[in-house]
Amino acid sequence: NAGVMQNPRHLVRRRGQEARLRCSPMKGHSHVYWYRQLPEEGLKFMVYLQKENIIDESGMPKERFSAEFPKEGPSILRIQQVVRGDSAAYFCASSPSPGGHTEAFFGQGTRLTVV
Amino acid sequence: AQSVAQPEDQVNVAEGNPLTVKCTYSVSGNPYLFWYVQYPNRGLQFLLKYITGDNLVKGSYGFEAEFNKSQTSFHLKKPSALVSDSALYFCAVRLLSGAGSYQLTFGKGTKLSVIP
Numbered sequence: 001n002a003g004v005m006q007n008p009r010h011l012v013r014r015r016g017q018e019a020r021l022r023c024s025p026m027k028g029h030s031h032v033y034w035y036r037q038l039p040e041e042g043l044k045f046m047v048y049l050q051k052e053n054i055i056d057e058s059g060m061p062k063e064r065f066s067a068e069f070p071k072e073g074p075s076i077l078r079i080q081q082v083v084r085g086d087s088a089a090y091f092c093a094s095s096p097s098p099g100g101h102t103e104a105f106f107g108q109g110t111r112l113t114v115v
Numbered sequence: 116a117q118s119v120a121q122p123e124d125q126v127n128v129a130e131g132n133p134l135t136v137k138c139t140y141s142v143s144g145n146p147y148l149f150w151y152v153q154y155p156n157r158g159l160q161f162l163l164k165y166i167t168g169d170n171l172v173k174g175s176y177g178f179e180a181e182f183n184k185s186q187t188s189f190h191l192k193k194p195s196a197l198v199s200d201s202a203l204y205f206c207a208v209r210l211l212s213g214a215g216s217y218q219l220t221f222g223k224g225t226k227l228s229v230i231p
Contacts, residue, residue: 004158033218042119042205042221043159056217091158099209099217101147101166106158 002027004094004107005074012113019079019086021110025094032075033104034060034067037089049075050098082114117142117208121222128196129230136191136225138206146208148189149219150180153203162204165189176200196229203227 005024013019025032030051035043045059049069060067064082069075079086089111093104118141128134140146147166151159163174170182180191189206203226207219 006158035219035221040223042223043219045218045220048217059218093159100211101164101209103149103161103164104219105161106151108156108158 004092004105006090006092006107006110008110009108010111010113012115013082014115015083016081019082019112019114021077021079021090021092021112022074023077023092023094023107024074025092026096026105029094029096029105031095031098032069033093033095034075034077035091035093037091037109039088043091046077048098055098079112082112084114087112087114117146117210117220119206119208119220119222121204121206121225123225124223125226125228127228127230130198131195134193134196134200134227134229136204136206136227138189138191138222140187140189140206140208142208142210144213145211147211148180148182149207149209150174150178150189150191151205151207151221153205153224155202159205162191196227198229198231201227201229 032049034046037043047060047067048056064080066078089109091109093106095102095104120139149164150162165182173179203224205224206222210216
């Protein structure tokens, strides 16, 4: 059973470009979470999705950021018109049931560098 | 709103000695508590969690953690440290219900270095 798969592992974008980060959850998991890790910081929650639904996006910036988890295919975190402050590691996690005491399983992350 | 504090940025311990990584939390309600470990350029790996019941929780790789409700703490411990335990450790909290019950709130992390 493959773990949470994220790609690409490293992504370099120039200011103003778009960044697309992909996450395939573990088999049988229909709950996906995105977190951002800034240097020297812990992970910060961004968004929680179920298939075709955004459940909680309270941690996501209102502008330039969007997320989806379509019926088929991976979850996508999209950052439009990237700025240097978007440089961070973005982690995806999945779980078989929503929140609660269920531990989340994390991918290896996508490290975004904006130049 | 919930928060997690890991008061030590770094902990150094000699191989074979016991280790403790500290964590305190603040929530308005009953929490679920977690410990994760992160190796360089890797994702987070789950170590253990507290749900309810026995305050001493045992997890992976010989780690354990003690839940103390009165002190709102959840310190990670291991009786005998290994060099391979050197990594970044994160404490996290999640509410049982209500707003925020889906998201994990993490501390800033503690870098553990085990010295041979």
